[in-house]
Amino acid sequence: MKICFSLLIVFFTLQVDAQKIIDFDQFIERTHQQNDTLYVVNFWATWCKPCIAEIPAFEKLNSELKSSPVKIILLSLDFKSQSSNVEAFINKNGIQSETALLSAGNPNSWIDKIDESWSGAIPATVYYRNSEKLEFHEGDYSEETLKNSINKLTQ
Amino acid sequence: MKNIAIAIFSLILLSSFVNHQGYHIGDTATDFNLKNIDGKMVSLSSMKAEGYVVVFTCNHCPFAKKYEDRLVKLNKITSAKGYPVVAINSNDAEQYPEDSFENMKVRAEEKKFNFPYLHDESQAIARTYGATKTPHVFVLNKEGDDLKVRYIGAIDDNTEDAAAVKIKYVENAIDALKSKKPIEIQETKAIGCSIKWKK
Numbered sequence: 635m636k637i638c639f640s641l642l643i644v645f646f647t648l649q650v651d652a653q654k655i656i657d658f659d660q661f662i663e664r665t666h667q668q669n670d671t672l673y674v675v676n677f678w679a680t681w682c683k684p685c686i687a688e689i690p691a692f693e694k695l696n697s698e699l700k701s702s703p704v705k706i707i708l709l710s711l712d713f714k715s716q717s718s719n720v721e722a723f724i725n726k727n728g729i730q731s732e733t734a735l736l737s738a739g740n741p742n743s744w745i746d747k748i749d750e751s752w753s754g755a756i757p758a759t760v761y762y763r764n765s766e767k768l769e770f771h772e773g774d775y776s777e778e779t780l781k782n783s784i785n786k787l788t789q
Numbered sequence: 790m791k792n793i794a795i796a797i798f799s800l801i802l803l804s805s806f807v808n809h810q811g812y813h814i815g816d817t818a819t820d821f822n823l824k825n826i827d828g829k830m831v832s833l834s835s836m837k838a839e840g841y842v843v844v845f846t847c848n849h850c851p852f853a854k855k856y857e858d859r860l861v862k863l864n865k866i867t868s869a870k871g872y873p874v875v876a877i878n879s880n881d882a883e884q885y886p887e888d889s890f891e892n893m894k895v896r897a898e899e900k901k902f903n904f905p906y907l908h909d910e911s912q913a914i915a916r917t918y919g920a921t922k923t924p925h926v927f928v929l930n931k932e933g934d935d936l937k938v939r940y941i942g943a944i945d946d947n948t949e950d951a952a953a954v955k956i957k958y959v960e961n962a963i964d965a966l967k968s969k970k971p972i973e974i975q976e977t978k979a980i981g982c983s984i985k986w987k988k
Contacts, residue, residue: 679851682982684983713851714949740947740956741979741980742942742943745979745980746978753921753922753925754921754922754978755921755980755982755984756980756981756983757983772921
């Protein structure tokens with residue numbers, strides 16, 4: 635009974651995480667930390683085909699790098715009013731990486747804060763460690779190029 | 790000799806950089822001749838206007854879809870001021886069949902587009918302009934014989950909710966051009982679907 639209850643709690647916690655909606659300050663707070671963890675933040679959306687195509691690569695590395703100081707965060711840019719699409723996608727595909735939906739208002743006010751070279755097209759991926767941006771990439775990854783890019787920053 | 794080599798190298802580097810980046814504010818834009826949904830070829834010069842609102846868009850992208858009705862309204866407003874909307878789809882229809890020329894006709898009919906919807910099949914115009922996503926706007930102003938790029942970016946400040954728009958970037962830019970005042974916001978960024986380049 636107790637185990638059942640704990641499982642239920644874990645289940646609900648995961649559910650809540652899956653559809654978490656964050657603003658820009660919360661995004662900065664989550665990814666800018668004074669530790670040696672590499673935060674790999676991938677901007678995606680459920681309707682974005684090239685984004686969906688590269689998610690398995692992020693998922694694979696997320697499980698391979700579990701014991702490493704690497705944190706993969708899949709940050710959805712779906713419309714806030716369609717957050718249920720994100721939740722459905724996460725549940726259907728059994729996504730294990732940390733996820734959240736970024737609802738940060740006018741993108742013109744925050745895209746440059748991620749990276750000035752970013753046009754706003756997705757997918758895009760940004761890397762932080764110790765509150766510092768290490769790299770930004772606009773466009774998709776293959777499993778190999780993603781792995782190389784993470785390896786380069788963790789060596 | 791070494792200096793010349795460095796100069797040449799820098800020039801090559803610079804030109805590749807410029808090519809990659811596309812147009813910036815103040816650049817002279819090239820005209821084009823692209824096939825419209827009615828089968829006729831359309832160039833900017835054939836439209837004879839004070840300037841143009843060139844919008845790279847497509848059928849499949851949810852961000853582009855959010856702006857279909859708004860583009861129809863925008864064209865009514867800006868055409869009356871001498872700046873008609875010209876929409877261009879540059880996506881690779883092989884990867885995205887929804888963005889084929891046939892489907893452009895269907896969408897334009899459904900949404901009652903009141904502006905040309907052109908097919909940039911070779912993707913050369915998107916590359917030249919430096920369009921990276923949909924929708925991506927370039928406001929061009931006729932100055933002498935040239936078409937100058939005067940605004941680049943989003944249509945307004947709220948993709949998700951047209952009713953909640955506070956700043957109409959494109960309309961503001963055209964109003965400024967009409968009244969010969971500096972454009973307050975010349976460049977903006979928005980989230981969009983990447984242009985689907987041919988592989």
